[in-house]
Amino acid sequence: MTSSPSTGPDHQAKRPLSGQDIRTLVLSALGGALEFYDFIIFVYFVVVLGKLFFPPEMPQWLVQLQAFGIFAAGYLARPLGGIVMAHFGDKAGRKRMFTLSIFLMALSTLGISFLPSYQVIGYAAPILLLSMRVLQGAAIGGEVPGAWVFVSEHVPGRHVGLACGILTCGLTSGILLGSLVATAINTIFTPADILSYAWRIPFLLGGVFGFASVYLRRWLQETPVFKEMKARKELAAELPLKVVLHRHTPAVIISMLVTWFLTAAIVVVILMTPTLLQKPPYGISAPLALEANVAATFFLSIGCVLSGALSDRLGGGRVLAVGSVLLGIATYALYTLVPARLDLVVPLYAAAGFTVGVIGAVPFIMVRAFPPAVAFTGVSFSxxxxxxxxxxxxxxxxxxxxxxxxxxxxxxxxxxAALGVVVGLMVRPPLHAAAKTERVGARA
Structure with missing residues (x-):
């Protein structure tokens, strides 16, 4: 069989990164950071939103439960949005869906900033908030996998890992930006001011940033891989999702397992740990826990780029396996040593964050698991x-x-960590070769 455009001679796999490649990476990473900021900023103000968008006579536990339920709705909407956008991304082009995702995110985030509270419009307030959150979820569902596929098809084949690592660094930087903005809002404004009007500021900023990113993405070009497949009439002839589920089941399983790894590392180490550190047996103050979290997120971003670059040289499976061992050691040290040595919380949390950066190998594994004709759909669904x-x-x-x-x-x-080691050892060259040698579902 012939080689795919993503890794064959047509893509000039061995050429160095060009200025156009670098511009594409910068614009993609910047847009990803701002879009992920838009998606994550909700969690930093979920308590305030609960007070504003639900009846004041409702029990506090129920208010928080429903507020977090609206937050979770964004996650539940991700698969639908991702699958729909991926379908058209494999049929009509990567760039269109890549731009549409950030437009939807900007629109919904800006919409939240202008929503009236329950006191003004009653039960329509939480319904509108839920609608905006679902739209956010649909947008992020198309953005992340679409961005990975987009940059991997733009750069030379030998730099795919680096490109995915840089983009993942951009996404995690969105978490850091959200944390910094939330800290600034809570420092500058009083609780009363935040409830009155200041809670709208981070969402307003997110919307403005988002539309700026939409404008910047006008300068991006369609990927060479997609243009070549279209010229050769090699786009998926069948429903891309059908092809993925029927003919690429092993790739789907591997991709879902590495996503589980990525999710656990981010959710537990980066998102949950600041709260855990403030509770027994740690009892760390909120400012110190936030400082340590900022350090961890910063080093996470560095780790993403490093693990992506190493994936190009060593293979994604090896990087994942070794990085998983380091992740297990670093996180266990953090959670077991800090109760006795509170002075070590920042360096230990930073080290743990750095090892979480092994997730930079995850998109490399996924984009190499599927042939180009259904890459967007395969990565997005999984x-x-x-x-x-x-x-x-x-x-x-x-x-x-x-x-x-x-x-x-x-x-x-x-x-x-054990899962990461096992999956890393399972990722063999034949999995990567699917993207190199097969054109399933392509037109003759």
């Missing part, structure tokens, strides 16, 4: 379904498990 399941269940599972085992979070990450 990633979004797995993320919806594990992203929603992990916090609940950890919270319940800690009632029986105070170190459940540490033990869960050891399990995830």
């Amino acid at each position: 990633y979004n379904v797995a993320y919806a399941i594990f992203g929603g269940l992990t916090p609940l599972f950890i919270s319940l498990a800690m009632q029986l085992d105070p170190l459940a979070h540490a033990h869960y990450l050891l399990l995830i």
Whole structure:
């Protein structure tokens, strides 16, 4: 069989990165960071939103439950949005869907900033908030896998890992930006001011940033891989999702497992740990926990780029396997040593964050698992379904498990590290070769 455009001579796999490649990576990473900021900023203000968008006479526990339910709705909407956008991305072009995703995110985030509260419009307020959150979920479902496929098809084949690592660094930087903006809002404004009007500022910023990214993405070009497939009439003739499910089941399984790994590392180490550190047996102050989290997220971004670059040289499977061992060691050290040595929380959390950066190898593994004709759909379906399941269940599972085992979070990450080692060893060249040698579902 012939080689695919993504790795064959037509794509000039061995050429160095060009200025156009670098511009594409920068614009894609910047847009990804701002879009992920838009998606994640909701969680930093979920308590405030609960107070504003639900009846004041409702019990507080029920208010928070429903507010977090609206937050979770964004995760549940990811698969549908991702599958729809991926379908058209494989049929009509990567760039169109890549731009549409950030437009929808900007529109919905800006919409949240202008929503009236329950006091003004009653039960229509939480319904509108839910609608905006679902739209956010649909947008992010198309953005992340679409961005990975987009950059991997633009750069030379020998730099795909680096490109995916840089883009993943951009996505995680969105978490850091959200944390910094939330900290600034809570520092500058009083709680009363935040409830009155200041809560709108981070969403307004997100909308403005998003539309700026839409404008910047006008300068991006369609990927050479897609243009070549279209010229040769090699686009998927069948429904891309049908092709993926019927002919690429092993690739789907591998991709969902590495997404589980990615989700656990991000959710537990980056999103949940600041709250866990403020509770027994740690008892760390909120400012110190936030400082440590900022350090961890910063080093996470560096780790993403490094692991992506190493994937180009060593292979994604090897990087994932070795990085998983380091992740297990670093996180277990963080959770077991800090109770006795509070002064070590920042360096230990930073080290743990750096090892979480092994997730930079995950998109490399996924984009190489599927042939170009269905790459967008394959990555999107696997990633979004797995993320919806594990992203929603992990916090609940950890919270319940800690009632029986105070170190459940540490033990869960050891399990995830073991999973990473096993999956890393399963990722062999034949999996990567699917993208090199097969053109399933392509027109003759």
